[in-house]
Amino acid sequence: MYDPAQARIEAESVKAICEKYQQNEDPVFRARAIQIKEQRADLVKHHLWVLWTDYFKPPHFERYPHLHQLFNEATKLAGAAGAKQATDPAKAEELLDKIDEIAKVFWETKQA
């Protein structure tokens, strides 16, 4: 049920929207793109929050003491990437990297 892939798919959307945004200067297209980007970034946040609250249990947080902070940084990055003025694909790339760090921990706990 839980899988960081959900957050990743939405974060990839955020990045793709930033790229298309750079290629089209039409203000109506851009306004619409910004709006969808915010919704997708909110979905990233939501998937990460659900993972943090519903999948990870106290023993996980004991074994991975930096896990709380990792999630907090990831959701903050998602918020930043969803902001109106954030249209640089590099910002979305940072978010993708952070999600991958979480995914690494996630799959270790699954194999344990």
Add this chain to the structure above:
Amino acid sequence: MYDPAQARIEAESVKAICEKYQQNEDPVFRARAIQIKEQRADLVKHHLWVLWTDYFKPPHFERYPHLHQLFNEATKLAGAAGAKQATDPAKAEELLDKIDEIAKVFWETKQA
């Protein structure tokens, strides 16, 4: 903008629904109550997540090292209180207490 009162209002709803649930044995009323309770518990979670990601900054987490865990416990309690089988007002009361612990930290950071 941020205020733990938002989470508290919804948690009070969760508790009130548990109380009314105990007083009415009609299965249709109960099914409906369970449904609303789940929605309100989801709102509690959402308000707490937003507070944790958007209001609290790295220096806060340094000063209050247990804050991450406090939020994680609170959102887990909200999830538990929203579950189908959770109809005991005492469970909602626990959630309210945890929200009050967060509120205490919140108001300290506001005055700082």
Add this chain to the structure above:
Amino acid sequence: MYDPAQARIEAESVKAICEKYQQNEDPVFRARAIQIKEQRADLVKHHLWVLWTDYFKPPHFERYPHLHQLFNEATKLAGAAGAKQATDPAKAEELLDKIDEIAKVFWETKQA
């Protein structure tokens, strides 16, 4: 299925929001609170309307000739309590009292 408790739960939310509103002067918090209050007051109205149309039958209205007016006053009070400028918990209290009058009739008809 029908129970005035549904309207009561939402009306209690309206009252709780008025109380939190008085305690936090942040304009963004207040704007958000006003918005939620309106939604909850709309739910009060909705639950009362459903009760009036779907639960109560012609013989009930014959036995309780003031029942139509009671509902009309209650839904009007809910509308007033949901209005932007209504932030006095006393107003929400009036609404709660009116819902209790309806609940009294409701439970009499259930026992009949």
Add this chain to the structure above:
Amino acid sequence: MYDPAQARIEAESVKAICEKYQQNEDPVFRARAIQIKEQRADLVKHHLWVLWTDYFKPPHFERYPHLHQLFNEATKLAGAAGAKQATDPAKAEELLDKIDEIAKVFWETKQA
């Protein structure tokens, strides 16, 4: 802002759906039609409730003592016309007649 025409437009939709339902025996089409019919009947109810609570004032109810009952009958008819098994256009026609009775009172109060 208030106008019984809103309820009438939706009630006409309910009637049109009943007519198309009679002409197409495809079970998927019928299931979909039933669903839309219920939504439109709910809109009829909603528009009537709003009119009853928000437009009409105590002096109106004094001058038209049967007005409460008229609305109660109309919303009950809307509920009946929205029900799964109700596919007879004649039923929707009854609802339209009742809405017209309300509209007659409405326009008298507007001219007063």
Add this chain to the structure above:
Amino acid sequence: MYDPAQARIEAESVKAICEKYQQNEDPVFRARAIQIKEQRADLVKHHLWVLWTDYFKPPHFERYPHLHQLFNEATKLAGAAGAKQATDPAKAEELLDKIDEIAKVFWETKQA
């Protein structure tokens, strides 16, 4: 499952709204009517698009070479009828005629 009647019901709503619009000069009523009209016109478009993409197959388009254009004209008319400034029932009537042309083709393909 597919039936041009769905588009027709919504297009009849669009026409009915235009008629009521002409009869009530209240600006709030009109603003609300315009809003509902747009939603219903969007539903017309949607039902037509679904029919064009999901019901009609390549052999149909071969047999009826003007069918693509017929749908394109119909959805353009729906867009026009849903526009803010479009309040002439005659415009909605044109849309209804175009839907009837589609319905004629539709029923021929059903009997084939």
Add this chain to the structure above:
Amino acid sequence: MYDPAQARIEAESVKAICEKYQQNEDPVFRARAIQIKEQRADLVKHHLWVLWTDYFKPPHFERYPHLHQLFNEATKLAGAAGAKQATDPAKAEELLDKIDEIAKVFWETKQA
């Protein structure tokens, strides 16, 4: 305002979901993925329909006589890619290619 990039972003999501689907055998994850995939494929359809009805005008269809069919094939592919049993990224790739054909025509008309 119009740009095939909107359809492309959603189609890329569809493809990404197919890829993650192949990598996670958890039935709950897969069920959820299928659901999101259907929503994103519906958005592809919607963006293409809007482009076909609202952006392209009669002279465009005269100059590009295959344009109607191109859109019809693209929306049919989107429908296929959104279907429950469609989890092969290659299918989503076909959709992306078709969208690129439309994009080519689109940008030619923009430069004309």
